[in-house]
Amino acid sequence: xxxxxxxxxxxxxxxxxxxxxxxxxxxxxxxxxxxxxxxxxxxxxxxxxxxxxxxxxxxxxxxxxxxxxxxxxxxxxxxxxxxxxxxxxxxxxxxxxxxxxxxxxxxxxxxxxxxxxxxxxxxxxxxxxxxxxxxxxxxxxxxxxxxxxxxxxxxxxxxxxxxxxxxx
Numbered sequence: 001x002x003x004x005x006x007x008x009x010x011x012x013x014x015x016x017x018x019x020x021x022x023x024x025x026x027x028x029x030x031x032x033x034x035x036x037x038x039x040x041x042x043x044x045x046x047x048x049x050x051x052x053x054x055x056x057x058x059x060x061x062x063x064x065x066x067x068x069x070x071x072x073x074x075x076x077x078x079x080x081x082x083x084x085x086x087x088x089x090x091x092x093x094x095x096x097x098x099x100x101x102x103x104x105x106x107x108x109x110x111x112x113x114x115x116x117x118x119x120x121x122x123x124x125x126x127x128x129x130x131x132x133x134x135x136x137x138x139x140x141x142x143x144x145x146x147x148x149x150x151x152x153x154x155x156x157x158x159x160x161x162x163x164x165x166x167x168x
Contacts, residue, residue: 006160007119007123009133009134010162011136012137014053014136017134022113027112029065029105030064031115032064036139038078044074045077046081051082066078067092069091072088085101094128109130112132116135116136117139118154119135120154
């Protein structure tokens with residue numbers, strides 16, 4: 001049984017997503033967190049680089065889904081240029097809204113990857129929902145207070161994950 005706090009893949013950023021590898025696994029949908037995954041939590045819209053990358057992933061055949069615990073206004077503004085399927089107040093690490101959006105799109109959990117910068121929300125949510133999980137390093141050190149509290153614990157989990165990965 002895999003550790004629900006360990007990602008299936010740990011990357012420096014979303015720009016390292018191994019497109020062909022994911023396709024070989026049958027993954028056709030990418031579920032992204034916004035804050036500190038695609039852009040800093042206090043930036044309202046994706047920058048041009050992120051926008052182009054997400055559109056490229058869509059052109060490569062992936063459904064793009066935004067799954068955020070943030071509010072409706074923030075998520076809708078972020079999604080204005082992206083035009084992805086977007087879910088706000090998602091309740092991560094709970095999976096109710098995640099599984100509902102996949103079901104609405106006619107997808108099974110094993111056809112999707114959850115991508116985010118937090119172990120205790122994104123990775124845990126993805127694993128609980130049966131998705132492949134990709135943890136990215138946070139884009140910047142600025143975080144909401146609730147996230148700042150969790151970061152030291154996440155660092156312990158990530159160190160353990162890296163140590164075990166090196167032993168393989």
